[in-house]
Amino acid sequence: MRTCQINPSILSADFTNLQRELTRIHTADAVHVDVMDNHFVPNLTIGLPVVKRLAEVSELPLDVHLMISDVDRWAPGYAEAGAASVSFHAEASAAPIKLARDLRAAGSRACMALRPATPIEPYLDMLPELDMVLLMSVEPGFGGQAFLDVVLPKIRRTRRAIEGTGLPIAIQVDGGITRETILRAAEAGADVFVAGSSVYGTQDPAEAVVTLRNLAASTTVSV
């Protein structure tokens, strides 16, 4: 069995009681925190003050996904706040190598995110600067969208490139992950899965996490 991780997205949680919502996913590997600025994406969620409090009260590591503009300026603050990993969008960064180094220096794992139509190829040389690559499988901004199969070849190309580095760089897939789509994403080489609706939309989110993780772990990577 492979080692795979499930990071539920609190975008699908009850924002009036995030602390309680964290306890409902106690089986998760981390909690995925979607930060949106209504500029890089057409939606607005939470910012640094809320993430700081989440870091203080959460027993799960925080996997922060920044869907914000001017990310070079703001991202290190999330690492300093205690996030275990911070994902910045390549499309929003003027200096992604410097930013990845700044994140690691501030104590978090450095992760670069790509929209579905952004190719990985321009960024292959900077893979050693990263701990994780986040490949969006929906257009960022909203939960509950359908998984875009068009990203599967990019997941495979990224997995092959990572194998070429010999480094333990994870591939995270975010958007439209269900009991069906997780199999395709896992076979393509992803090993960390963000799931919002298919976890928080169930009666037992903790059990949904376990089911998704077992499904992903049962796959064989075919690149």
Ligand SMILES: O=C(CO)[C@H](O)[C@H](O)COP(=O)(O)O
């Ligand atoms: O980043 C996101 C949207 O931009 C969310 O994390 C993602 O869409 C998860 O929600 P769902 O599993 O419902 O698709």
